Amino acid sequence: MSTVNPSAAYEKKALPGKASSFGWVALILGVVLAGAGYAMDPLRTQFVSIMLLMFIAGVAICPLFMVAVEYLAGVVWSTPIRRVFELVTNLVWFLPIFALPVLFNMGNIYEWTYMSDPILMRKAPYLNETFFIIRFFVIWILWVVFQQLFVKRSLKQDETGDQSLTAKNIKMSALFIPVFGLSITALSIDFMMSLEPHWFSTIFGVNFFAGSLVASLAVVAIATILLNENGYLGKGIVSDHYYNLGFGMFAGCVFWTYTAFSQGMLIWYANLPEETPWFIHRWENGWSTITYFLLFVHFVVPLFGLIQRKNKRSVNRMLFMSLWVIFAHMVDLYWIVMPTYGHNPNAHSHGPTIGLAELGAVAIAAGVITLVFTMGAKNKNLIPVGDPKLQRGLNFRL
């Protein structure tokens, strides 16, 4: 059997300085833009900070879910790039920083903090500021603990190659997946669904999970492709591995569309007065354009862009499609969060507009992800050299 010896082909190399310089430039640019946006319209910037938080939270935790799935299902193709997944999850450490602008401005953002009517009174045991903050920190601590356990064992295995670490992580994965499902649902309900506290939808958490999964796979795909094409991942990773990442993005986009369609179609069809306002807010004042646009960017383009095998195996097209689906996820979050801003009594505009704050959020996200990744990668192997499944993963061909 023709095999590549991973330890021979792979050498530990430090990431180039230009990666972290890009991160710093993007971060500083983003902070400046967001600051300027705050000076112009503080409320808008506070709403944008929800978008940023949810984007970072999704990108931070979904790779850990993928790692857990890899352990549980015995997937081998993703083993060589598991370290990339793990490095992206380092983002969970920084979640409170992104949450602070939201938590400090809850009184401006969330209707349920300053309004009261019989329905909101009934929800008060769940929707109150103390419990909200407690929930966020409980979720954060759970995520950090699981992330640490997974990554620590994985790094230890680099040195020892001990197979029992894999066995332990498999058990950990089984525990993590229910925790993940509940926590990501709670997070999406808290930060986004409760923006319009009278509205409710049972599929909301699943929809957010689908969107985040796509975006996080795209982040991982960009990192993997850039690292691998520049020779940081040894020689074993080939276009067949890219193919699977692309397939994941494709399936994720279709699944997202499925959940979004279920939610939209059922509410449209049943036409109940307690459910339709949310969609009406996303239809009036010019928001219908964004709704159609969202369908286009999050479904039509990925469907045709990723269905072909050769696109999923081509470096440039995969990079383009990854950036595209990240953009699509941001449009999704924008579409969920910002119409509520338009209905805030202190809002400056009701329709879909792009302010400096949104541009700043994009730059901050790009900068933070790059920085966290490069800093986390310091002195570490970029492929899990001690993993028993590594060789099988490198041998993976379609």
Added chain:
Amino acid sequence: MQVADKSTLDGIPDYSVEPSVVLKSPTFHDITETIVKPIESPPSTKWLIALAISMALFSVEIIGWGVSFYYGTGMWGNNVPVAWAFPIVNFVFWVGIGHAGTLISAILFLFRQKWRNGIARFAEGMTIFAVMCAGLFPLFHTGRPWLPLYLMPYPNKHAVWVNFLSPLVWDVFAVSTYFTVSLFFWYTGLVPDFATLRDRTLGKDFISKLKKTIYSVLSLGWRFSNRHWRHYERVYLILAGLSTPLVLSVHTIVSFDFAVSGLPGWHTTIFPPYFVAGAIFSGFAMVVTVLVFIRYIFDMQHIITLDTLEKMNKIILLTGTLVGYAYGMEFFIAWYSGNLVEQFVFINRAFGPYAWAYWIMISCNVISPQMFWFRKLRRSVPVMFVASIFVNIGMWFERYVITVTSLTRDFLPSSWGWYNPTFTDFSLLFGSFGMFFTLTLLFVKFMPVVAISEVKGVMDGARPSHHGGDH
């Protein structure tokens, strides 16, 4: 490629070698022999007894349908608040059973799970039989089962068209598409196996010649040519790619039957994925229930391995937990919505007059699969058999709870009602199992119950070495 030795490393499997899908390292010829053995040998007594029991049950169903046909749907317990009762419950139940087949044959194929190859054929067959069982219920529920064409949009002298906005019309499209595509998928897989049977049937007596003619016709003259395999493999991939969204769409549309209404307890946006998860859950349970017997009766323990069953149990655990998540979400959002009617419906489900059904559902669907957290229980054949039966009971009660509790007590207490199934209802429910098992037993006797060419394709050493490697 060496076979993983499970006993190495203190009970921890060696992850660096690929686990074998087929045990005992048989040759290609052994595989053919094992799989065609039930077809070529005379029926065993065990099989005949099983067939007799199934056909007895099936005849109960036939009588039930005859009664329903002759006297009309008044023979059922359906009444005015509960216009949808056993028929829709049984329909959703059986369609759900069918979904596991497509999941195994299509979705696991796309995810390149090799272990599926041993059970895919059987599961696909199960899909077709389950959809056949399911289809009869709505057909008779229309009250005029001899007028099914009215369900299709065809130019007619009444000058009316079907309502394309009705979920019941979507159902017609979805279930008929599902049945047709599953049938084509199944048959496409069977063609090379019929060709193998054709080339093995060499006898000169009349029966052998007849068999050979039938196999020749069914195999379409397949010649195992690589110039054909090239298209065949691509078509198989396309069918898998089409069936995957199809299977999601079918139960999604079934869930739309409920969810597009404004009825509390029915109208909730998580219904589509929740129904799909539930369908896969019950279907996998049914596959496990039947496979446990088949692998024993036909000596196929090395093809349908314990590892395969363990993986299926893991999926049962996963989907059971997903269903549990959906139950929890429904309850939480019912409270969170602040909608008093919605809240009442859920309290009524858990503590009202149908609470017994609700708690059967919870204990069978959410609690019983939790024992699969333990490896020992996952790999124990009696445990998985009992658990899979529990799951089927639970999933039937899930549909019962959804349908009956929401219909008996909706908005106005003056319009509340009660539902009692009749003898005919029960005969149709239990009889449909007879139909299902009769068809299944005939299938396992007269067709290759394991896909011969697919199993050969995943055996150790089936891949040329310089293209070797893992999936």
Added chain:
Amino acid sequence: MSSSMDNSMNNKLYALTGLFDTPDEIMHAAETASKKYRKYDVHTPFPVHGMDDAMGLGESPIGWVTILIGGTCMLLMLGFIAWVSLVDYPNIWAGKPYFNLPGYIPILFEVTVLTGAVSTVIIMFTIACGLPRNNHPLHDTPYMQRTSDDKFGLCLEAEDEAFDEGSARELLTSLGAKSIAPVYFDASEAKSGLSLANPWFLGFGGAVALGVSVFIYVTFNYMVFEAPFNWMSVQPKLAEQAPSDIFADGRSMQKPVEGTISRGYIPEAFEKDPEAMAKYVVNPLPVTQDVLTLGKEKFESRCSACHGNYGNGDSRLPADAYPAGPSLHSPKVAEWKDGHIYHVITYGQNVMPSYAKQLTKDERWAVIHYIRALQRSQNPKETDLK
């Protein structure tokens, strides 16, 4: 078939075949054979991974069939649904507009999958693989019997320009093939090929099509309206006009008892005599805001279709089907007493039917007040404008 092997000398050579034991050997053999021959084939009990590349075959283009046929049928279905819901049978369902794309997505999706999948399978077997075909020379040879079980076969066809039995045998031997054997055309099988153009086949197909059509036509246009399929319409009840032996007079529907009237029925005094009614009957209702609102509502729902929203006689209905109602502002109507208009509404006039069933007495009087208001609005007095 063994007989074909026996009289092989009499038949034309089809190919020279050789069997191999492992996928590796057949891969190597296919790669070597592809360098020399173009008409050759590899027969394997399962699709061998990488064989397409070894034989120099590209990717199968069959995916285009799925996309083209599925996409076309989806668009056709969309057009059909649009035609039904916008043109042929426009109906408002569930308060939604006539055309509802979100609600059609399920059907469009199913149609795409159904047509795409079915057409792909059929085209793959019939056109791409040339099946069904049971008279191929390879059938019933020991070669086929082994390749369908556990061996991997290489088949070099005699039709190839570079084919020469000796060198082919040499090649197979050098590749390590076992049981090298020639395969001959079977004269009897070659002739018995069925053809789509066979008149018997065409006749049979036509007869089946005709029979099925007639059966479906008769079934759905006649049979389902005959016993026993008309069970639901045959009910143990009496139709109004049907004879019955329960009553002495033999009727199902009985006349009211002599001298009784139905509840709430008060006979009109001046039936068929508008002049008398105009003379003796006056409008009992006062002119109040409520009465005028009621009158407006009833006028707009019952009268305005023919007489126009303002009573100008500008009917909304198609002129060829319903004659436009006359204007209510004509001097004739303006001069009519209230009682006269009441008579017209109650008993109808010319083509106008009676509206006694649609409007209660009070409503009729309210409508009359409203008509008066309309008339005045069309011909206002000078004092009204102040």
